[in-house]
Amino acid sequence: MRDAAVQHSYLDDGRTLRSWLLTTDHKRIAILYIVAITFFFFAGGFAAFLIRYNLISPKGLIGSAETYNRLFSMHGILMVWFFLVPAVPVTLGNFLVPLMLGARDLAFPRLNLLSWYLFMAAGVVALYAVVGGGVDTGWTFYTPLTSFYSQGHVIAAVVAIFIAGFSSIATGLNFIVTIHKLRAPGMTWYKMPVFLWSLYATSVILVLATPVLAMTLLLLAFERIFGIGVFDPAIGGDPLLFQHLFWFYSHPAVYVMILPGFGVISEIIPAFSRKELFGYKFVVWASIAIAVIGFLVWGHHMFVAGTSLYSALVFSLLSYMVAAPSAIKVFNWIATMHKGYIRFDAPMLYAIGFIGLFTTGGLTGLFLAALAADVHLTQTYFVVAHFHYVMVGGMVSAYFAGLHFWWPKMTGHMYPEMWGRAGAIIIFVGFNLTFFPQFLLGYLGMPRRYFAYPQHFEALNLLSSAGALILAVGYILPLGYLTWSLLYGERASANPWGATGLEWTTASPPPTENFAVTPIVTQAPYQYRQAEAVNHE
Amino acid sequence: MTAIVLRLVAVASLMFALLAAEFAATFVFSGWGRGGVAIIAITMAAVAAFGFMDLHQEDVTVWLFAAAAVLWLTILLGLGSLDPFTRSLFPTNSMTP
Amino acid sequence: MSDAAAHEFQFASAEHQRETAISGIWLFLATEALFFGPIFLSWIFARHADPSAFDVGGRRTDLTIGLANTALLIASSFAYGVGLALIGFGRRRGMVAWLAIAWALGAAFIGLKFGVEWRTELSEGLFPGAHFSIHGPARSGAQLFFAFYFFATALHGLHLLIGLGLLAWIIIQAERFTAENHTPVHVVGLYWTFIDVIWLILFPLIYLIGRAS
């Protein structure tokens, strides 16, 4: 059985470069994406490393404020649009959506391939912008700095993000239509794994928010090229309009980054607790609620920007509303662990790390939603720490959790377990050491995006930079042992974790057509039998 | 088939009538003003969606997508204009201290 | 592909594939609607900043051409609808004829908009910037209007150009379509009418609101 599966695996279906670059197989496209975003992750990470290096000394070690500004802009742009937003949907999502649905492919396979090419084209333009001198506006591109004053390759960066946006839209559209139309017989909405629900919620945001960003960036480019436009204060235009439009996308985009992480964690916690997910419907509807309410809160990025007091009050109240569904999820995961049979394989360690870091990040978000507290804390390192806890501590941990969990399914090889656990622990420790001091820095008033800073912030910055070194080790480690496992890793069985879900019923790696016979779903997800023996093979 | 074409003719006629009404709201009935124009414009968009794009024949999925577009546009325009409409502006002409 | 029953391997049937394609294009149109969202919001912001000056700009537009163009697009959507109905009854040549009419009406819009209207406006110095020809207290607000105007119409025109390309592609590929199998005709038709819908909103924002009272 296993031999037959290996022969027909999607990986063996053509070995030429052409067979990869012209593939419409969702699994192969997922692999193409993994290669691409891994590159961007380390490119953005390298910039982060240089930023932390610079901040070791209050005077700045890299010698030029301009270089520093370009570094953090590059870090932000690459990490947000070329890693965090696409990370889970285009890799794990692309691979798993049809498998979990019991479908043979996504609804529009050619669109899927096109979206990869768009993504790569965007990446090339972004790299051109970086190599050609960089951008010094930060990833937020605020006008009028970006439209009139900034030097550098603003237009190239804007074009890159514009193209990447269409790649996102294509992916989101594909997922939504696929989930609506290609569910296997018996796969009703409430029988879908939470991962699919969270990808659905993510796709809603991608499809409805990304076009707003695309148009906003076009307006920005228009203003920069022609020297006049709708954000131009000289003719009565409103620079805050740009911020409204930008955050209309960029705040929901935060949920694009974190919702798939919720999905991943909701798969892993039950699998390693051998227990049904606690409160399935609440978790599902919390995802949908986040996707909708997430669109109502963008104004909380602008509490000191000069918006009206009324709108600040409204946005503050709505921001608290969106925090509630996130809280629901955290409690549900913990309740799932209650009375379980918990195993501590690497995916579970990453998942537990995720819960801790995400909760910390989420709670500090409450500080920023409380209007008066936000006035003091915003635009300082407090904000930097807050969103890194959510994005990096949360999202990257979730991505690694999912990558380890489904790695045997994707590659047909097991990763070395001890190394996996070591990586999870190093990342958790390094992360906290890097970013916790930044909460204190922020409270003490250290502003963001400062190339040099007053002497009295030095000790905490030093601590943070030391943590970054450990974090770097933690991120390079998986790159090493996962690559190693491709060549030497133990062969994986179809279901090494004893997990539920359709993707585990087919071979590892799956055949090109996913399922020899279209499966018929009769059971709700996560039907784990307690104390079930886990055969590791 | 004739029925379909006749229906299209009816839809097109309705559109032209609404276009005329839009002009009337603008120039003739000054009391109607901008509100009337806005209402008629939205009506015309809806007529096009149902009459030309046959929204009524599509399944619930399509309805969901169309409703999402309208809802999210409302969020963008509604919450987006909350700020300028509740803010008092103090434009500065001279920029030197 | 010309076989009516053919469908891709992830679908259960040709009908399943058709339904999926139609819902896909509708979701894409939802995306497009949000794509135009910032233009509408910038209209709200810009007009709110100084309504009377903004309307001074609005009154400098060419209402005749605006009206003619609106009529052209409505007629064009109608023509496309007839073409789509004809292929539903297998009348391919009829479809080609009506689609050609729809194409010509769309092309006339482009010609009027960019060949006549834009050209006049550019020569009258209505493009915002140092050489903007409206002076006096309304100068800033009117520039804001024309920044909005040129951007919005350029973007709408771009969509229409893409639509013309798709329409031409449908006409060239007409041999492929039958009464049972003409999903692409349907899909392009939805897009074509959607461009019309966008214009139906832009038209009053540009030409009418500034003149209304």
Place this chain on the structure above:
Amino acid sequence: MNFYVPSATVDGREIDFLILALSLVSCAVLALVFGLILLYMVRYRAESGVYRGAPGRKTWRFEISWTVATLAVFFALFIWGGDLYVRLFQPPADALQIYVVGKQWMWKVEHQGGQHEINALHIPINRPIQLVMTSEDVIHDFSVPAFRIKHDVLPGRYESIWFEAKTPGTFELFCTQLCGVGHYSMTGEVVVMSQPDFENWLSGGAPAGEREDLAAAGKELFTAHGCSGCHGEGGVGGTPATTGVNAPALAGLLGRSVKLQSGATVTADEKFIRDCILTPDKTPIAGYPQIMPSFSGQISEEKVLRLIAYIKSLKSGSRT
């Protein structure tokens, strides 16, 4: 290393109190989350033989209760933060108004009596101060961490904040909105003084040097940096006969239209003059060879401002 700097304003202390409350709530939740996770990790590890009992079925009671509890806490925090915020941005009528102009990359402050200062703000203690702020170019942000206050400073409009300092001393002032290359250097200090000291300072008695007339200082720089060597004394312009080179006249330049070699015409505003001094290669003037050296990195922004003030003061009557 000091992890707490007491706020110098009354509202700032209230904000600290709010942050403290938020911290306590967060710590309680974190203790609960981490505590439960650790407890379950130990108690329910797969190897553990602890009795698990029958799996519970009803979940919605738990869901409803923790959702409602969360929302109740959130609402209380919202009311607290919102109330304070509204007070924070509603200045009392009797506040002393001071004007602040942000500009790449400096803060210019103008007091009611016409006293100017740069990258510094002197204020009296125990008196509400309202800052009326605008920007000459991009968005800046006026932030004084010790006062727990910050607000964006936008071009083309006035934004305002207010505070009442209760502690005398010198406090850090930051720009916290990315405003270009020099963003990190757009810092300064806020000096809180007693009312008599402040009066004294306003009248120019102390501290010395702060009230130097900008144009007079600029005139000195004009000679010291050799500007007059080409542009002539008093900026009358140079010819091969007078200064040895052709150099444009600077008197009466401000506000005039200038033709560039590229054919474009620009208005000579402050930014243009600044560009001409710092990056002359980018603004070659029609009719003159581009031989002006760049002073970028040689003179500070403040000095540029003084030079501009001096050039502004030159009357066009002296043009030759």
